[in-house]
Amino acid sequence: MSFEKQKAIFLDRDGVLIQERGEYTWLLEDLKINPGVTEALLDFSKKAIC
Secondary structure, eight states: OOOOOOOOOOOOTBTTTBOOOSSOOOSGGGOOBOTTHHHHHHHHHHTTOO
16 A cells, blocks of 8 residues: 655644634634634645645
């Protein structure tokens, strides 16, 4: 059996993708995406990293 290697990226949510609030984010209006995250994810996608 042969397996192909696939590229992957693992990102932590709290404090990396979204702002750390100190409590669970239940409501969408409480969700704050950290600066640069959108651009970085688009860059990963363009480079076929994920």
